[in-house]
Amino acid sequence: MRDGGPNSRAQLGDQVDLSRSKLAVEVDRLLETGLVVADGLAASRGGRRSHNIRLAPALRFLGVDIGATSIDVAVTNAELEVLGHVNHPMDVREGPVAVFEQVLAMAAKLRASGLADGYDGAGIGVPGPVRFPEGVPVAPPIMPGWDGFPVREALSQDLGCPVMVDNDVNLMAMGEQHAGVARSVGDFLCVKIGTGIGCGIVVGGEVYRGTTGSAGDIGHIRVEPDGRACVCGNRGCLEAHFSGAALARDAEDAARTGRSAELAARLEAAGRLTAADVAVAAAAGDPTALHLIREGGNRVGQVIAGLVSFFNPALVVIGGGVTGLGHTLLASVRTQVYRQSLPLATGNLPIVLGELGPTAGVTGAARLISDHLFSPA
Amino acid sequence: MRDGGPNSRAQLGDQVDLSRSKLAVEVDRLLETGLVVADGLAASRGGRRSHNIRLAPALRFLGVDIGATSIDVAVTNAELEVLGHVNHPMDVREGPVAVFEQVLAMAAKLRASGLADGYDGAGIGVPGPVRFPEGVPVAPPIMPGWDGFPVREALSQDLGCPVMVDNDVNLMAMGEQHAGVARSVGDFLCVKIGTGIGCGIVVGGEVYRGTTGSAGDIGHIRVEPDGRACVCGNRGCLEAHFSGAALARDAEDAARTGRSAELAARLEAAGRLTAADVAVAAAAGDPTALHLIREGGNRVGQVIAGLVSFFNPALVVIGGGVTGLGHTLLASVRTQVYRQSLPLATGNLPIVLGELGPTAGVTGAARLISDHLFSPA
Structure with a gap:
C-alpha cells in the first residue's frame, strides 16, 4: 500500500x-x-x-539528511510523498549536539506549518559510516565528535518516535530506488559526489552495508601513487583529487594563479569558491572550469570503471552536490567506464544522473524508517 | 543433513x-x-x-573444474566429501568439444574405479563469465570457441543427470565456504590467481554473480595508465601485470636477460617457465624471483585494497595456482591493503590463503548442484 x-x-x-x-x-x-x-x-x-x-492519511514520517555542510529535513506521508522540505546550511563538524538542536528546530518548524501533528517515525542520514543495528556513527573521518554518539537513541527520545540511522549515501540510493531513476532495479550503484565521495550499493533490492558498515567508502581508494595528501592520512585518495571540496580548492587555485578570469571574478566577489561556482563558470564556457570538471570526471570514472568490472551492476547513478556539473562530468565518467571496463559489463549499462536531487536523501530516510515500521517483525 | x-x-x-x-x-x-x-x-x-x-549413501555428485590449462574432476558423496579426484592437463582453448570429451573420460574413469555407479548431478566450473540461468559461457576472453556453447544442456545429456554451470572462481568461493577457510562467513571475497585473475563475491552467504554474470571480473581493472597491452585489447589491466601467465613471462624474461641464474637454469632444463618455477626459485632464495612475487603482490594488493574499501568484507581468501607463491605473496597483498584501506574496513579483516587447494573448485561444483537438487522448488 x-x-x-x-x-x-x-x-x-x-x-x-x-x-x-x-x-x-x-x-x-x-x-x-x-x-x-x-x-x-x-x-x-x-x-x-x-x-x-x-x-492512514495522518501518518507522518520525518526524513533527515545531514550533509557535510547542510541539513535537509522533510516530512512525508505514509506513501513517502514529500509534503514539506526545509534546508539549512550547517557544518557537520559543529558536532552532534548542535546539529540535532538544528534538526529538532527544523522538525518543529514543519510541524508548526500544519504539515504534521507529530511524527510516527524518523530516518536520519549522516555523512559517514554507521553501525547500522545500533544506529551509531563510527570513526567518521570528516565528523569529529560524532564517533560513537548514540544518534538513534538520542533522537528517538527527543522526537518521541522510532528512529533509524544510516549513512547518507545509502539513503540516497534508497531514495532513487523508491521514487527516482533506480525504480525496479535490483543491483545498482549510487555514487554520491558532495563534499566527499561515497557509493551506495544495492544487491537484490537491499542496501548492502558491509561487515562494519563501511561498504561503499570509495573516497579513499587510491587513484594516484604518491598523489595528494588526504584528510585520512594517506596520499592519492580519490577524494583528495576530486570531490566538492577538492574542486573548490582547485578552482580557487586557478583563480589565484590567473588561469581563469571568470573564477577570479567570482572569488573576488564571494571570498571563496564552491563546486557551484565551477558549474556556473563552465556553463559560461570558461575553459579552465571545463578542464577541472573533465579531469575530475576522469578520476571518478576510473574508480567507477573498476567497480563496474567488480560488481557488474544494472545501473550506475551519479548524485550529490556536484551533479550541478551535469553532463560535462557525466560524459567524462562514461568515457572512462566504457573504455576501461569489459563490454560484457558495460553493454547494457546506463550511467545516469540521479532524478531526485536534494529529495533523494530525505525520501530514502523516510523509506528506511517505513521499511522498519511496516516490516512484519 | x-x-x-x-x-x-x-x-x-x-x-x-x-x-x-x-x-x-x-x-x-x-x-x-x-x-x-x-x-x-x-x-x-x-x-x-x-x-x-x-x-542416501549411494548418492554421487560429479564436480568438474575446468581451468585455463588443466581439468579437475572429482566424485563426492551426498555430504560433498571428495571420494576420488583426478586431474588432467588440457588447454581450454582446444574448445568445448575436446574438453568435454576429456571430462567424460575422467568421469567414466572415476565410475570404473568403483566410486560411483552413476552420477545424480554434476556441477561444472569454466574459466570465464557464465549466463547462470542457462548455464552458457559468454564472451570468455581466454576461451575462443566457448561463447554461447550450451554446456549445461550438452553435459546433462551426456551424463544423464542434472547439470549446473558457473564461473570457476565462484565455485572456488563456494568450496572454501562449504569446507574451507570461509566456513560460516557471510560476506567475503575469494580472489583466484591462476592463469588469469578473478574474484568470487559472497553476499549474505550467497554467490553474487552480477547483472550479466561477469561480477568479480577484476583481472581487467586498470592498475597502470599506459601499462602493458592485455589480451582484452586495453592497456594496464591487472592481469597483464600480474597473473600466472604474466609471472611466467616475466620470469622467462629475467632468465633470458641474465637477471637470475636460478631461473635461467630452470628455463634451459624445461624450455619454459611457470609460476611454480618462480615459487621454487623464491624458496631457494633467488632475489629476482622474490622481487617478481613481491611486485605482483603489490599489484593485486592495490586492487584488493580498493575492493575492501568498496565491499567491506569479513574475510579475503586468496586461492588459485599461484598460492604456491605462499606467504611472500600474501605479505605483499596484506601490506597494500592494510596501508591503503581505511582502518574501519581492515580492523578485523583476515587476508588468508585458501585451505582446499585444487579441491576448492570441485567441492564448490558439487555444492552448486546439490544446492540445486536439494532446494524445495
Missing part, C-alpha cells in the same frame, strides 16, 4: 496470496493498529462492493 | 521448526524420493527410540 497506494481487498488478496478469509483477519488486525483505514468504494469485481484499504 | 550429517527426527524437528506430525509427513515424503534413508538408532531423548535419517 505504501508503494502502490489504496487497494481493494481483492487486489490485496491477489498480491499477498492469502485466502479471502485469512486476508479478512489480517486486514482487521491492520485496521485495529490504526496503520490502515478504509477509504472509498473499490471498483466492482462482481458481488458486493468493498471499501478500498489504504495507509 | 548435507552439512550436518545424520540427524534424529527430533533434531530435524528442532532445526526446521515443524510440529512432530508435520515433520513425519515431510520425512516420509523424503524417504519416498530415495534421497534420504533411515540409518541406525538415534540417541534416546526419552520415549520410543527412532532411527536417524541421513542422505
Whole structure:
C-alpha cells in the first residue's frame, strides 16, 4: 500500500496470496493498529462492493539528511510523498549536539506549518559510516565528535518516535530506488559526489552495508601513487583529487594563479569558491572550469570503471552536490567506464544522473524508517 | 543433513521448526524420493527410540573444474566429501568439444574405479563469465570457441543427470565456504590467481554473480595508465601485470636477460617457465624471483585494497595456482591493503590463503548442484 497506494481487498488478496478469509483477519488486525483505514468504494469485481484499504492519511514520517555542510529535513506521508522540505546550511563538524538542536528546530518548524501533528517515525542520514543495528556513527573521518554518539537513541527520545540511522549515501540510493531513476532495479550503484565521495550499493533490492558498515567508502581508494595528501592520512585518495571540496580548492587555485578570469571574478566577489561556482563558470564556457570538471570526471570514472568490472551492476547513478556539473562530468565518467571496463559489463549499462536531487536523501530516510515500521517483525 | 550429517527426527524437528506430525509427513515424503534413508538408532531423548535419517549413501555428485590449462574432476558423496579426484592437463582453448570429451573420460574413469555407479548431478566450473540461468559461457576472453556453447544442456545429456554451470572462481568461493577457510562467513571475497585473475563475491552467504554474470571480473581493472597491452585489447589491466601467465613471462624474461641464474637454469632444463618455477626459485632464495612475487603482490594488493574499501568484507581468501607463491605473496597483498584501506574496513579483516587447494573448485561444483537438487522448488 505504501508503494502502490489504496487497494481493494481483492487486489490485496491477489498480491499477498492469502485466502479471502485469512486476508479478512489480517486486514482487521491492520485496521485495529490504526496503520490502515478504509477509504472509498473499490471498483466492482462482481458481488458486493468493498471499501478500498489504504495507509492512514495522518501518518507522518520525518526524513533527515545531514550533509557535510547542510541539513535537509522533510516530512512525508505514509506513501513517502514529500509534503514539506526545509534546508539549512550547517557544518557537520559543529558536532552532534548542535546539529540535532538544528534538526529538532527544523522538525518543529514543519510541524508548526500544519504539515504534521507529530511524527510516527524518523530516518536520519549522516555523512559517514554507521553501525547500522545500533544506529551509531563510527570513526567518521570528516565528523569529529560524532564517533560513537548514540544518534538513534538520542533522537528517538527527543522526537518521541522510532528512529533509524544510516549513512547518507545509502539513503540516497534508497531514495532513487523508491521514487527516482533506480525504480525496479535490483543491483545498482549510487555514487554520491558532495563534499566527499561515497557509493551506495544495492544487491537484490537491499542496501548492502558491509561487515562494519563501511561498504561503499570509495573516497579513499587510491587513484594516484604518491598523489595528494588526504584528510585520512594517506596520499592519492580519490577524494583528495576530486570531490566538492577538492574542486573548490582547485578552482580557487586557478583563480589565484590567473588561469581563469571568470573564477577570479567570482572569488573576488564571494571570498571563496564552491563546486557551484565551477558549474556556473563552465556553463559560461570558461575553459579552465571545463578542464577541472573533465579531469575530475576522469578520476571518478576510473574508480567507477573498476567497480563496474567488480560488481557488474544494472545501473550506475551519479548524485550529490556536484551533479550541478551535469553532463560535462557525466560524459567524462562514461568515457572512462566504457573504455576501461569489459563490454560484457558495460553493454547494457546506463550511467545516469540521479532524478531526485536534494529529495533523494530525505525520501530514502523516510523509506528506511517505513521499511522498519511496516516490516512484519 | 548435507552439512550436518545424520540427524534424529527430533533434531530435524528442532532445526526446521515443524510440529512432530508435520515433520513425519515431510520425512516420509523424503524417504519416498530415495534421497534420504533411515540409518541406525538415534540417541534416546526419552520415549520410543527412532532411527536417524541421513542422505542416501549411494548418492554421487560429479564436480568438474575446468581451468585455463588443466581439468579437475572429482566424485563426492551426498555430504560433498571428495571420494576420488583426478586431474588432467588440457588447454581450454582446444574448445568445448575436446574438453568435454576429456571430462567424460575422467568421469567414466572415476565410475570404473568403483566410486560411483552413476552420477545424480554434476556441477561444472569454466574459466570465464557464465549466463547462470542457462548455464552458457559468454564472451570468455581466454576461451575462443566457448561463447554461447550450451554446456549445461550438452553435459546433462551426456551424463544423464542434472547439470549446473558457473564461473570457476565462484565455485572456488563456494568450496572454501562449504569446507574451507570461509566456513560460516557471510560476506567475503575469494580472489583466484591462476592463469588469469578473478574474484568470487559472497553476499549474505550467497554467490553474487552480477547483472550479466561477469561480477568479480577484476583481472581487467586498470592498475597502470599506459601499462602493458592485455589480451582484452586495453592497456594496464591487472592481469597483464600480474597473473600466472604474466609471472611466467616475466620470469622467462629475467632468465633470458641474465637477471637470475636460478631461473635461467630452470628455463634451459624445461624450455619454459611457470609460476611454480618462480615459487621454487623464491624458496631457494633467488632475489629476482622474490622481487617478481613481491611486485605482483603489490599489484593485486592495490586492487584488493580498493575492493575492501568498496565491499567491506569479513574475510579475503586468496586461492588459485599461484598460492604456491605462499606467504611472500600474501605479505605483499596484506601490506597494500592494510596501508591503503581505511582502518574501519581492515580492523578485523583476515587476508588468508585458501585451505582446499585444487579441491576448492570441485567441492564448490558439487555444492552448486546439490544446492540445486536439494532446494524445495
